[in-house]
Amino acid sequence: MDRNASPVVFDGHNDVLLRLGGPDGGGPDAFFERGERGHLDLPRAREGGFGGGFFAVWIPSPPSPEPTPECTPRGLPPALDAAYALRRTMADTAMLFRIEDRSDGKFRVVRTAAELQRCLEEEVMVAVLHLEGADAIDIDLDALQVFYRAGLRSLGLVWGRPNAFAEGVAVHFQRSPDTGPGLTEAGRELVRACNNLRIMIDVSHLNERGFWDVAALTDAPLVATHSNAYALCASTRNLTDPQLDAIAASDGMIGLNFAVNFLREDAARDANTPLEVMVRQIDYLVERVGIDRVGFGSDFDGVLISQEIGDVSGLPRLMSALRDRGYDDPALRKLAHENWIRVLRKTWGE
Ligand SMILES: [Zn+2]
Numbered sequence: 001m002d003r004n005a006s007p008v009v010f011d012g013h014n015d016v017l018l019r020l021g022g023p024d025g026g027g028p029d030a031f032f033e034r035g036e037r038g039h040l041d042l043p044r045a046r047e048g049g050f051g052g053g054f055f056a057v058w059i060p061s062p063p064s065p066e067p068t069p070e071c072t073p074r075g076l077p078p079a080l081d082a083a084y085a086l087r088r089t090m091a092d093t094a095m096l097f098r099i100e101d102r103s104d105g106k107f108r109v110v111r112t113a114a115e116l117q118r119c120l121e122e123e124v125m126v127a128v129l130h131l132e133g134a135d136a137i138d139i140d141l142d143a144l145q146v147f148y149r150a151g152l153r154s155l156g157l158v159w160g161r162p163n164a165f166a167e168g169v170a171v172h173f174q175r176s177p178d179t180g181p182g183l184t185e186a187g188r189e190l191v192r193a194c195n196n197l198r199i200m201i202d203v204s205h206l207n208e209r210g211f212w213d214v215a216a217l218t219d220a221p222l223v224a225t226h227s228n229a230y231a232l233c234a235s236t237r238n239l240t241d242p243q244l245d246a247i248a249a250s251d252g253m254i255g256l257n258f259a260v261n262f263l264r265e266d267a268a269r270d271a272n273t274p275l276e277v278m279v280r281q282i283d284y285l286v287e288r289v290g291i292d293r294v295g296f297g298s299d300f301d302g303v304l305i306s307q308e309i310g311d312v313s314g315l316p317r318l319m320s321a322l323r324d325r326g327y328d329d330p331a332l333r334k335l336a337h338e339n340w341i342r343v344l345r346k347t348w349g350e
Pocket of ligand 1: 132205226
């Protein structure tokens with residue numbers, strides 16, 4: 001065994017389905033070709049030691065005839081039409097399954113932690129189906145039941161807009177993440193239903209009141225799939241120290257978001273961001289919540305990342321920066337995938 005080989009990475013968040021489904025995305029077949037655009041495809045993932053992760057279904061606002069779409073009073077995009085949200089969710093979920101169908105056994109949508117672990121060992125790329133916002137879920141939770149049966153194992157109650165269940169955090173710098181109301185009664189029902197079905201609940205886009213509502217209700221570890229420490233980058237998308245402490249107390253975890261504007265102290269959208277900034281965030285998170293509760297949540301194909309990583313094939317540069325910083329092999333394995341597997345095993349059962 002090569003002692004210097006980086007451990008395989010299982011990652012908390014990517015938006016490749018959005019990119020592949022876009023106007024020039026190329027659809028499911030493009031996932032198997034080494035591309036130049038975007039961050040993630042199978043050949044580049046292999047080069048970067050990326051073994052899989054949460055594949056998000058994210059719904060953009062529909063094209064609007066108005067020059068600027070109407071916003072809510074708190075500056076969020078308006079709630080989505082239910083039929084539109086369901087149609088888009090079906091399309092991107094179907095694309096994930098088409099990738100699996102066409103992969104010749106190289107890509108698997110997993111439903112259990114044991115299956116996830118086995119695939120990582122056998123070098124089969126794994127995907128966890130994640131809905132980034134419950135906009136396609138009706139309040140009777142019929143769609144939740146059906147998507148669960150289809151393979152849904154992770155759900156964010158909201159993205160950055162309101163829906164029937166909660167309200168997403170408005171993105172601001174140097175402001176409090178307490179930007180709006182907490183969960184609705186339907187939102188509380190949804191949390192209970194996810195607990196019963198053992199669907200993981202992602203708190204990454206919730207505003208602060210929503211976060212504390214979930215924390216008070218859920219019986220599962222608290223998980224933020226793609227967020228950072230507010231103490232180092234005061235974006236409302238990041239987690240304050242009390243939130244990090246609650247995640248630690250629940251034995252949950254945080255996936256480091258690679259978005260430069262959620263990493264940097266000045267929150268600048270500047271790709272010229274040194275790896276040191278990512279390492280500093282990891283140091284802070286590990287110090288605050290422990291080495292067993294931090295992983296990656298890259299947001300590949302969803303955000304602007306450091307040019308020192310470039311795309312998924314650059315992951316080994318982050319791993320060696322962490323190694324240079326003093327993270328040893330057992331620590332790197334935890335950050336790379338073991339912590340995710342532990343939390344998913346606790347959340348999903350076996
Ligand atoms: Zn996101």
